[in-house]
Structure formats: C-alpha cells, structure tokens
Amino acid sequence: MIAKSYALFKKDFCSELRTRYAINSLAMFIIVAISVILFSIGNETITESLTGGLFWVVIFFTAMSGLARAFVSEEERGTSLTLQLIASPSTVFTGKLLFNVILVFCMNLIIAILYSALFERFVVQNFPLFMLTFVLGNIGLAVSSTIIAAIIAKAGAKGTLYPVLSFPILLPLILTCVQLTLFSFDGTSFEEAKFELAIVVGYDVIMLTASYMLFDFIWKD
C-alpha cells in the first residue's frame, strides 16, 4: 500500500513538474496577496497581533486557491475511474495527502520567508514554538483541505464552493494557530502554550482519522 501511494504521489509530482500549473499559480497568488496587504498598509506600522493574523489569512487563501487541484484534475482528465480500479481508497487518499502536504509546506515556507523580510513586526522570539505551530498547522491544513477537495471534485462544482466548505472546518485550527503564532512573537514558553498545542495535535489526529474513515464513501460511486 505504501509503495502504491508513493507511486501515486510520484505520478502527481511528475505531472506537476511537467505543467508547473499549481506551482506557478500559487507563487503568483502569494505575491499578489502579500502586495495587496502591503499596499493597503502603506506607511503605517501594524501591530504584532495584526501581522500574525494576516499571516494566516494569506496561508488560508493560498491553500484555498491551490489545493483543490489534487482531485479536481483527476475528474477533469477522467482518470478517477482508472484509479478506483487499481488502488484502494485509502491508498489514493494517502498519495494525494502526501502531495498536498508537500505543496502546503513549500508555499507556507515561501510565505513565512516573505513575511519575515517584508513585515517589520514579524519577529519570532520563541523560534521552536513557531516551527512546531507551523508544522502542525500545515499538516492540519493539508488534511482538511484534501478531504474537502475530494468532496468538491465529486460535486463537480469547482472554485467558489471550496473556501465556503473549508472555512468552518478550518476555523478552529486557524484560530488556535493565530494564537500560537502570537505566543511565539511574545516569547511565551512551551509550558504556557501546551493547551493550544494540544488542541492543534488533537485537531490533526481527529481530522486524519475521520478523513480516512469517510473517504471511502466519497470515492466509491
């Protein structure tokens, strides 16, 4: 199963490298979103809490613009029936999830680097806490958006419906991650932030389990 999901991941990776559709559009989206924020700020200095919030706003909308591809492309090319024949649902989900996790990590790394270069208040005091938040938040974001992407692809309605469906699901994760990012700006210790960290870990685990259990129903027509 692991070999098969890796093969699926490799297939997605190669086809992505060939067209560079997701990478190009995501990179442009990040640049556009951040420049809009910078234009609207102008010469004013914004507070730390606003910087932390805007950081996750850009992450959320970038994820919404790029991650739906994973399943929508299969439906568009008409290859999802073939996938149903050759692999079990959980294998397909693992492969797609792996691809989305890597995509989310790349794009969020770029966003973080751009933020630390362009926003003067984006100063992380507790770097390990920030990294942990970043990693756990990315995993949760990738899991939730992959399962919603599967629903969207089967629903046949692309685009606008995706953020609408994802936002309520991602809201607890994003609110907690904003809080944790502010903690890392303030230099809060791990001991004080452990409740919020536990929430994010719990969210990741619950969403991962529920996604694997429910994906069968979405995938089998």
Next chain:
Amino acid sequence: MIWKIFLFLLLTFVSIAGITFPIVEKPSTWYEFPFIPGLAENAKIIFFHVPTAWLTVIAFLMSTIYSFKYLLKKNLDDDAKAYSAAQLGLIFCVLATVTGAVWAKFAWGQFWSWDPRQTSIFAILLIYGALFALRSSIESEDKRATLSAVYSLIAFITVPFFIFVMPRIMKGLHPGSAEDSNTGPIVDFQMNSSMQLIFFLSLIGFTILYFWMWQVGYKSIIFRDKLNKQVMI
C-alpha cells in the same frame, strides 16, 4: 389533533407568561419573577433565546445521526430526514443569533462582540450555509445525499473544538462561560421556581414544535421525491 391543541395552548401560555409576568424584588406569588441584578427585564430573553439555541444543537445532532444512518444503509428517506433537520436547524440558528444579538445590545452595549458563544453560533451558521450550498450544487440524488452526509459528519467533529476551545482562547461575556465569576450574575441561576417552571415549559413546548415541524418537513420531502419520480416515468 389533541396534542396540537395542547401545544398551541402551551406555547401561548409560555409567550404570554414570559413577556408579561412582572419582575419584582421579592416574589411572593407564583406569577412574579425575581429581580436579578445587572439583568433586570433583560432576563426574560431566556424563555425564547435558550430554546432556539438548544434546538439548533438538537437539529445539528439529528442531521448528523441521520447522515450517518444514510451512509450505513443508503436509504434516501434518511437523507430527507437529515435535510429537514438541517433546514429547521438553520431557522433556529438564525433566531438564536438574532435574539442573542438583541439581548447583547442591551446587556453588553453592542450587537456583536465575538464572544466565544457568538463565534461558535456563527461557525454553525456557516456550516449550515455551506451544507445548503453543497446540496444545491449537485444534481444526482444519491451523490448529493452521500456528499452532504460526509460533509455534515466532518463538520460535526469540529463542534467540540468550538465548545471547549473557544472559551479558552477568547475571553467570554456570555452567561455560563469559564471566567464568569464577576460578569454574569445569572450563572448561579438566581431563577426562582416560577421562572424555572416557565423556562422548562418553554423548552418542552419548543422541542415538541420542532419535532412536529421536522416530521411535516421530511414527509413532504419524501412525497415530493416520489411525485418527481412518477412524473419522470
């Protein structure tokens, strides 16, 4: 028929009693409510706001249970039941949000202040909205039922986060939140027995009303689907 008359009388009594019974310092007769410091006349919203919020949660729970049943048995009647529950849930959710906001205007000074409870009810409103957007975008019946069932199950597992997490992350003003020692005087429930009586009668009345509406709702959906099929054949 008899229980419909009973329900009508019960809700009429609750509405009249909830609005008109006077609030006095020291209640002596059964139709007088106690004076709660800080709330005064605002306290009467409890007879209408709490039942709607309660039904929002009940409708959401029932919608999830019937969605789960649909996924197990693939019976479209279960989907009709879940859909009808969600429709009512949306109505009661809007009512709870509006009554809560009106109460907040007089108790806290503004309609909306992103209190944890307000954030949670807003999230539930978004979930219902997303569910209906998803349903209206799919034409095939089975597919619509399956996908909306899966979505409502995924949405349901985020609810514990709203109940347990929000109060911790944001400071709350709503009666019953964690740090309520000095802000909300109603928490130690200074309701006397007459107030409690009306409160529970209202809760029972609204719950019966909900189940009646739900039954009418899902039966009409099932009939409509049957008629549609006959027309097509």
